[in-house]
Amino acid sequence: MDYKLLPAQKEFLNIPHNFNLDVAIYQGGYGSGKTFAGSLLGILLCYKYPGIIGLVGAMTFPLVRDTTLKTYFEHFDKIGLVAERDYFYKAGESKIKFSNGSEILFRHLEEPFKLKSLNLGFVEIEEMSDTPESTFKMLLSRLRQEPKPEWKDFKYRLFGHTNPEMTKGWIYKHFVQNKKENYRFIQAPTTQNTFLPKHYVEELKASYDPEYFRINVLGEFGDYTSGLVVKNFTKDNIKECKHIDTLDLHLTCDFNVDPMMWLVAHKTEDKVFFIDEIVIENTSTREAIQEFISRYGNHKGKIIVNGDASGDYRSCQSEHSNYIIIKNELERHFKKHIRIDIKKHNPPIIERIQAFNEMVLNSTGQRNIIVSPKCEKFIYNMENLKFKPGTSQIDAPTFQQIKQDKQNKFLGHIFDAGSYLIDYYFPIRKRNYANN
Secondary structure, three states, rough: OOOOOOOOHHHOOOOOOOOEEEEEEEEEOOOOHHHHHHHHHHHHHOOOOOOOEEEEEEEHHHHHHHHHHHHHHHHHHHHOOOOOOOOEEHHOOOEEEEEOHHHHHHHHEOOOHHHHHOOEEEEEEEEEOOOHHHHHHHHHHHOOOOOOOOOOOEEEEEEEHHHHHHOOOOOHHHHHHHOOOEEEEEEEEEOOOOOOOOOOHHHHHHHHHOOOOOOOOOOOOOOOOOOOOOOOOOHHHHHOOOOOOOOOEEEEEEEEEOOEEEEEEEOOOOOOEEEEEEEEEOOOHHHHHHHHHHHHOOOOOOOEEEEEEHOOOOOOOOOOOOOOOOOHHHHHHHHOEEEEEOOOOOHHHHHHHHHHHHHOOOOOOOOOEEEOOHHHHHHHHHHHHHHEEEEEEOOOOOHHHEEEEEEHHOOOOOHHHHHHHHHOOOOHHHHHHHOO
């Protein structure tokens, strides 16, 4: 069969570079031919490189079976491939084997550790934005099948297709923000598909609000600023911040053992410079403070500890309270007094958020919060932490969301650590009263 491919599909299939690895994502709206293009590419690779082993995966097996595998069989029928002659479907093994020795494995990605022994020539991911970044990286490491001598111009390929992300997640980071030369992002609007019924796009346009239409039909990225806890945080807030060992050094803490998330900062009369973050999973306060000492054990200036008022410093002076542990460990190492600056009680969360936002960008256009690029988790929070729709409550990730994407476990706590420091020295009400 002679396929008439859409411009985005042609771009997706053809590699424009000479690197040994090609990583491509086809992001499109409804009916933009995403799965069609991905499964066609899988078949072409199996015939171009006899004996190649490919993996097709999605977060759930029903999605693999009902969407991607179904599209492979549709291609077989259109191309004229005959079952039990040109290809063999092994349902019990969830595998298609071609008569030339090529194989495609169909798997769910909920337990990626079960895929670590594979040696693959290509990987296809259905609904790539639902796949955790850690799984994506692990699958990249599985592209290690030994090429055969007869495979001319062979390149390892990882490709996926997806609807647009609604948050500034790992796809945006890898394929837009920090894109490498061999990473390709193909945007495919539904309107490009001339094979759809003429009324299809017009009906979608009449049914959806403009923002939903822009994302799910035109295939554009979502409005990442909608509902964000931190407003107006941009690259202008991200700059190199050096540790200066003679200045006061602030350690601001949120006490959550998995993960423990602290920030290190310098402060002037009107600005805060977050120079580092300490993020450790499954740990204790004592272990975290030792990590701080290992990094800043030669600091000459004052060290001031800020953070969560519920860390038991004022309400409980036992040797086991978080702030007492920190104070004792720091004084033992630095041989000098360590100051603890925390409030008697944590303010309402919304006040902390307002104080933080005003420091990010105030009404006169000044940016008084500067963050080092090394504070990756802190920056991730400011670009992704959101309110629950229609409320002023932070939308904390659920256990299931954390299970699906480990990155979600880092949402919330490190923002708390940073905003405790801001609220202590630059509380919103104090600044408002000063302006009255």
